[in-house]
Amino acid sequence: MKKTLLAILCASTSLTALAGGKTDDPILGKVMIGQLETRVTDGDNPLVLEAQGWIGKDLNKLWVKVDAEKVGGEIEEAELQFLYSKAVAPYWDFQVGWRHDIRPKPTKDWLAVGFQGIAPYFFEVDVAAFINKDGQTAFRVAGEYEAMLTQKLVLSPEASFDFHSKDDPTLEIGSGLSSSEVGVRLRYEVTREFAPYIGVNWDRKYGKTANFAKAAGESSNDMQFVVGVRAWF
Secondary structure, X not given: OXXXXXXXXXXXXXXXXXXXOOOOOOOEEEEEEEEEEEEEOOOOOOEEEEEEEEEEOOOEEEEEEEEEEEEOOEEEEEEEEEEEEXXXXXXXXXXXXXXXXXXXXXXXXXXXXXXXXXXXXXXXXXXXXXXXXXXXXXXXXXXXXXEEOOOOEEEEEEEEEEEEOOOEOOOOEOOEEEEEEEEEEEEEOOEOOEEEEEEEEEEEEOHHHHHHHHHOOOOOEEEEEEEEEEEEO
């Protein structure tokens, strides 16, 4: 699995270097911190980071995506994705690459395949399928919408859903719809590149995933108040 993923990434790097060699198609890059926030809960307040960045040209890019959560001084969840991205339609990219789950233990490696872009009515959508060497298949769909209330205030509802093909007791994940995260955030854009925000976030686990959480003394349904900042450069 790792050799296959490495070959994909090496090939994609070569394609990115060769594609669009014209002087009017320069190599560009961008880093986007979608969420850097603390969530107020009954216990220790988690610190959450959701960020992604890319480098490349109009049609071919390399993406890095990061999702992490730190609670009580320890990183409880951490996921990295390294993806080759190819523009296949206006506002839509096909992506393929490697997902590496650092936390929780044991670590997991996945082949990642998906699409990212803007759907009608300007919904930002990220859809991906994952498969690991153990035959576990996962599917994730996430969406976000931005409503401009004023030139500075932006209301942003968002949601993501995770599905798994079979139970994984080592990670306390059940088959089917395993978890969802729904939230709404109101941000004030000090500049277009920097915006503090407040909001609410609702985490929920389903089926056997919820049963695993309850057996570990954790909540399967948690509403949280959030304070954070969004930035890009």
